[in-house]
Amino acid sequence: MFFSLLLLFGLFYHSHSGNKNLPVTGKRDGNLTLLCEIEDKQILHVELFSESGTIDVCQTEGCSERVSKTAACDVLIKNLSFSDAGKHTLRVYYSNNQTSVAQNKERIYQIHIYDEITVxxxxxxxxxxxxxxxxxxxxxxxxxxxxxxxxxxxxxxxxxxxxxxxxxxxxxxxxxxxxxxxxxxxxxxxxxxxxxxxxxxLKEKLDKDEDKTNHTEEHGIWIWPVVVCSLILVLIGIGFFISRWHRNRNVSQDSVQERSVVLEKLNPNPKCD
Structure with a gap:
C-alpha cells in the first residue's frame, strides 16, 4: 500500500513538474533563444503561442524574420520588446520511428524582459x-x-x-x-x-577637471623655456662675474709688480738699518 501511494505521488510530481514554467530573461532590444531541449531527432514543425495568440515562426534556416526556428527546435526572438514578456508555449511536432503519426511535446516559458534607462x-x-x-x-x-x-x-x-x-x-x-x-x-x-x-x-565636474588639466599642460608648454632661459642667463652672469674677478686680480698683481720695479730703480742700493 505504501509503495503504491509513493508511486502515485511520484507520477503526480513528475507530471506537474514537467509543466512548470521555465524562466528566461532577455534585455530589451536584444535577442533571446527558447531552448526546446527535446532529444527526438525527427522534428517536423514548431509552433509558438503567447497569451495573446499565435506567433509566426520562420521554419527555414537563416531566415531574417524576427522569430525563427534555429537548430533542431529552438526558437530565436530578435529585437525584444516589453510586449514579449509573459508566458510562451513552444509546441514541437516530431515523428515517432515506430509510427507515421506525428506527435507533439510542449514547453512553457516565462519570459522576463529587463531594461536600463538614464533620465x-x-x-x-x-x-x-x-x-x-x-x-x-x-x-x-x-x-x-x-x-x-x-x-x-x-x-x-x-x-x-x-x-x-x-x-x-x-x-x-x-x-x-x-x-x-x-x-x-x-x-x-x-x-x-x-x-x-x-x-x-559629475559630467560638469569632469569637464572642469579636464579644462584644468589642459590649462596646466598648456602652461607647462611655455613655462619650461622661460625657466631654461633664466637658468642660462644666471650661468652667464656667474661666468661674467668670475671672469671679471680674475681679470681684476691679475690687474692688481701687475700693479704691485710695477711699483716694485719703480722703487728698485729709485733706490738701487737700499740701506739696512
Whole structure:
C-alpha cells in the first residue's frame, strides 16, 4: 500500500513538474533563444503561442524574420520588446520511428524582459510597460516593494499619469530613481526597469577637471623655456662675474709688480738699518 501511494505521488510530481514554467530573461532590444531541449531527432514543425495568440515562426534556416526556428527546435526572438514578456508555449511536432503519426511535446516559458534607462532631472519619462497581462507595477525602496500602479485601482502617486499603455512620470527627480517591476496576476515578474538619474553635475565636474588639466599642460608648454632661459642667463652672469674677478686680480698683481720695479730703480742700493 505504501509503495503504491509513493508511486502515485511520484507520477503526480513528475507530471506537474514537467509543466512548470521555465524562466528566461532577455534585455530589451536584444535577442533571446527558447531552448526546446527535446532529444527526438525527427522534428517536423514548431509552433509558438503567447497569451495573446499565435506567433509566426520562420521554419527555414537563416531566415531574417524576427522569430525563427534555429537548430533542431529552438526558437530565436530578435529585437525584444516589453510586449514579449509573459508566458510562451513552444509546441514541437516530431515523428515517432515506430509510427507515421506525428506527435507533439510542449514547453512553457516565462519570459522576463529587463531594461536600463538614464533620465535627466525635471524631464518626463514614459515607460511602455502596461501590457494587457500587466497586473501591477511596484518600485523598490528602503521599505521594500511599493505599489505605484494596479489594474482596477489605478495610480498610487499623483506625480504619474497613464496613457495608451504608458506609465508616465511627469517630472523626474532623484526620488524616482530605482528599480520598477511589472507583475502579472500570478505575481510572476514580466518586466524590470532600472532607472538612474543622469549625473550632469559629475559630467560638469569632469569637464572642469579636464579644462584644468589642459590649462596646466598648456602652461607647462611655455613655462619650461622661460625657466631654461633664466637658468642660462644666471650661468652667464656667474661666468661674467668670475671672469671679471680674475681679470681684476691679475690687474692688481701687475700693479704691485710695477711699483716694485719703480722703487728698485729709485733706490738701487737700499740701506739696512
Amino acid at each position: 535627466k532631472t525635471g524631464k518626463p519619462i514614459k515607460l511602455h510597460v502596461l501590457m494587457s497581462n500587466a497586473h501591477k507595477v511596484e518600485k523598490n525602496s528602503s521599505e521594500g516593494w511599493k505599489k505605484v500602479w494596479e489594474r482596477g485601482h489605478g495610480l498610487w502617486s499623483d506625480r504619474m499619469n497613464v496613457s495608451d499603455g504608458d506609465l508616465i512620470i511627469k517630472a523626474f527627480t532623484d526620488n524616482d530613481a530605482g528599480t520598477y517591476r511589472v507583475l502579472d496576476a500570478e505575481d510572476e515578474t514580466l518586466i524590470t526597469v532600472n532607472i538612474t538619474e543622469s549625473d550632469t553635475k
